[in-house]
Amino acid sequence: MIGSVIEAKQKAKILAGARAVGDAFLTVTVSTSRLDDWRVVAPTFLNSEFNRLTKETGVSREAKRLLQADLDYVLDLLKYDVTPGTEGLAVFADRQGGFFERIELPFRLMNRLMIEPSPYVRPVVHAIALLEPFVLAQVSRDESSLYLVDEWGASQEDELTGPWLRSSDPETGEMSVKRYYAAARQDSLVDLHFKEVGASLGNLIESSGVKRAALCAQHDIASGFRRSLPAGVAAKIVAEIPFDAAATTGQMVVNARQAIEKARQEELAALADRIKEGLGKGGHGIAGFDDVLGAVARHQVQTLLVDRNYRVPGWRCLDCAWAGLTAAERCPACGGGTAPVGDVVGEIVRLAILQNGQVEVGEDIPVLDELGGVAGVLRYG
Secondary structure, X not given: OOOOXXXXXXXXXHHHHOOXXXXXXXXXXXXXXXXXXXXXXXXXXXXXXXHHXXXXXXXXXXXXXXXXXXXXXXXXXXXXXXXXXXOEEEEEEEHHHOEEEEEEEOOOOOOEEEEEOOOOOHHXXXXXXXXXXXXXXXXXXOEEEEEEEEOOEEEEEEEEEOHHHHOOOOOOOOOOHHHHHHHHHHHHHXXXXXXXXXXXXXXXXXXXXXXXXXXXXXXXXXXXXXXXXXXXXXXXXXXXXXXXXXXXXXXXXXXXXXXXXXXXXXXXXXXXXXXXXXXXXXXXXXXXHHHHHHHHHOOOEEEEEEEOOOOOOEEEEOOOOXXXXXXXXXXXXXXXXXXXXXXXXXXXXXXXXXXXXXXXXXXXXXXXXXXXXXXXXXXXX
């Protein structure tokens, strides 16, 4: 199973650079969620799609035989060797070239089979976004907890008790008269607790390398806690959920994950706005399939933004970085051979990964739709 964003990025880079030794790579993605009857649905779909694609693409009898061996291996894997808890499985195979990669994920994938010159990397790119961990801070006036959350679950990293409770008798829970009157300074004790939690939160954010944090607290507590934080730590808190005493930790984590994803999409919407503003001569924005592909081919794209649902069939060159929406027997750029691909946008993504570009996946972003479903930030204007 993929356990971290770093591992997912490493696998994406390997897959993006792989090329079939034989006629093509077999890429398979399936849902293995208990919500789906996948042990019946997945094999039926994969066999049907395999027969359709091999017929449409006109692969040779020998190539079909080798691809069928790859598919049979995948079907055996589905039957006997899926790790419990896996919700989605991606398999990339060119056994003729000795290449086989399986990726198990904690979320469902769309059932898909592709036969193309290179692995189809977009499912892994989407996984990178969903696997991004974050810190969840549950804060109250006297007791607070910090969690490190990813798609596999949440681990409690710290539990902090405020000075109000620490001043009580550990056996009876009662305060001495002296400490009782000292509690008149409760607000200052709360402030001290907030500073202690803030320091621990900052350390956890730094040590884990997360980009975002979520805060779970009552509204008035959340406001006071935010004011107590250093600016750099406060900036990491991009989502806030209300405290619910009846909610379990699991429910709190689910709510926080949804809030973080909403915040991430808002960040990407803002990125799309900046790209739109930067279009034109001298700007750092680029948009539309042809312009973005050209910029990627010239190694100019620093950040690529694609709509998750924007997929379109096309063609790619087998020798250079050219790809297009219309059929071409020979590459118009280098004269090399071409091959059809089920999702030519995936070629832009693959090339961006090879160039160490940052790839972001957006969804339901109106400005990105206006920009043609694919856009980018240039390394230089």
